[in-house]
Amino acid sequence: MSELRGRRSDDPGEGNAPGDDTGRLGDVGSGENEGPGSDDGGTRDRPANRVDNQTLLKHGAADRESPRLLTAREKLEQYLDQIYWPGYSSWSSARQRNEPTDQQPRADVTPTAEKPAHARSEQNGALSSDAPELRAHTFHDDTTARPQRLNAPDDERESSSQPADPPAGVEPRDGDEAPETDWRDEPANAAPSRYHDVVGAKEHERTVDDASTDGSALLDKEDVATGTDSTPEPPAGTGDPAESGHEFVEDATTEEMDQYRRIREADDLDALAENSGMPREVIDEAKQHLFQRQHDVAIGPDDVRHGYFTPDAAYGDLWERVASGIDMTDENRVQFWSLLAHEYVEAKLMEAGVPYKSGDPDAWDEYGSAKVSPDHPSAHNTAPLSTQSEMKDLLRHWDSRLAIPRGGLRVEHDLSNLDEVVRVAKEGLGL
C-alpha cells in the first residue's frame, strides 16, 4: 500500500506487533510516529519509528477460517481489492515502486472502476473507457452555465467601494489592481529562500501558481460571462500532476491526490450508507460535490482557481475508513455526519448560484483571509460547520455571523432535514 505511505500522520503502516493499537487507519490526529521523511515529491519515506496496529478481524471469512491477525494494511488492501479489482493493491504498490508486474489491470472487472484510470487513459485515451456514471461525474462541472457570484443587495453594493463586479472575478491576479497592503503581489523574489534554490527541478507539489498565471488553470472571464467552461481537465488518475494540468484547485501530496482519484472512482455509496447509517442520497450528493465535481474556488482576492477540491488526507482517510467500516470511532461518526451536512448544503447552495467563496476583494480581510459576514455570502461559509469532532450546533454561525433567521432550526442527527436547512439558508441569503 505504498499509495498511503508517508502521508501526514495518517499512515496505516505495516509490520507491527500483535496487539499494538496505535497509528490506526485514518488516524490523522496522532502523528506521534511520523518520521521526517525524505522530501521526495510526496512519496516520503516511512518513519523508522512508525508503530501500527494489528487487530483481529472480527468479521468475515478470514476470521472464520483462521485466527491469524490481519494488519491494518492487509485489511485496507482487502477492501481496495474488493472495490476495485482483485489484485489492485499489489499492482498499485508495484506501480508506486516502478516495479514491473504481471498483475496488470484486467478487463473482467467491476463496472464502475474497471481499471485504474491512468491505465485507461494510457490504453484507450482520455475517458474513452470510463463507465457511464463515472463519465458523468468526471465531466460534471458545477461552474458551467451557473452564476458565480451572488450579488450583494443593492444597499450593500452602494456602500461598497468596489466598482461593478465582473461576472465571476476569476481573472488572473493583476498586481496593478491589487490593494497596496496585499503582500501576495510582492515580487516572488522578494525574500531569498532556500526553497527557490533547492527545490528547482523537483518543484514543490503545491506550487501551481506559475502555471496558473498563464491562464491555463483559470476560467477566462469571457468563458464565465457566456456560461461556458474551460476544457475539462483530464480524467481521474492520470498520475503526474504535470501531465494532468490543474486537476485539483491546488495540488497536494501524491498520496493525497491518488487517494482522491481512488475515492472518485470507488463504488462505495452502499457501504458508506450502511456503515454510517446516513441517507444514501445525502452521501451521493456529498460525494459528487466533494470528490467528483470541479469547482471555481476563490483562494484569495480576485484569485479563483478551477478544479476538483484540493485533497486533504483527513477527508480521504475519514471517507475510506467509513467506507471500509474498519475501526470507526464515535469521533469518526460525528465527523462524517457534519462533513455530509456541510457538503450537501454547500452543493445545493452552489447549485443555486452561490459561489464557493467570493472572489470579491471586499470579501477578504487585509491579511488575506475570507471574512464571514452577510455582505459576501458564500456557500462554504453558509453551510453547516464541517468535520466537527463533537456534537455541536452546526448552524451557530448563522446567528452571530450571517444573521440568517432559523427559528431554532438545527441539523438533525439523521440528516433528514438538510433540504429544509437549504431552504432556510436560501431564504436568509435572499435567494
Place this chain on the structure above:
Amino acid sequence: MTDVAACERLLARLVAANWGDDEAEERHAASRRLLAQEYLRRMATWADALDVPNQWPFLDLAVVFDPSVETDPAWIERLEADSGHQLWMRSRQVVTDMFRWASLGDRPRGRFPEFDDPYEPMVQLFERGGDIWPGHGSIEFYAGSVPYRTISERLTQPPFPIDAATLNEVDEKERISLADSHARMAAKRAEQARRPADS
C-alpha cells in the same frame, strides 16, 4: 535532553485555552485568522530552511529538526485531562508536535536564531478560541477559512504582528464591521417586509 520546563509552560497555556468556548471563537474570529496566516508563514520559513517544503504546512517540524526527538503521549493525556477537552484531530496533530518542539528547548533557536517560534501563532489561536479542523487546502475554524496558498507565496509574506494589542484591535474592527453589516441586513429585511403591504 528534554526541556521539561518548556513542555510544562506549554501545557499550562494550552490547559488555559478557550477550548470549546463558542463565545470566544466568535469574538476572536478575525485575530485567529491573522494568527493562522502568520502560522503558515512561519511554518513555511522553517520547512524551507529544513528542506522539507513538500511536507508543509502540517509537518512534524520537531521530528524533522531532530529525528530522535521523543514523542511523549503523557503531555496530550495531561492536556486533555486537565482541560476536560478532547482535542480534535487536526488540533491533536499540531499539538503533538508542539510538545515535541518544546522539548527541544533552545536548540532550534541556537541553529536558526533569526527565525520566529513556529508554533507561537497556533498556540495563541488555540488560546483565543479552541480547535481547528481540516479544509480543502485551508485551515478551518469557526468563522475562519485560511487558504494554505503555496509555500513560495508564504515565503514572500511579511511577518504579521501578533501582539495582544494588535490582535484585539483586529477583533474590535471586525466587531464594528459586522455590527454595521447586520444593521444593513436588518434594514433590508424590514424594507422587504413592508413591500407587500405597500403594493
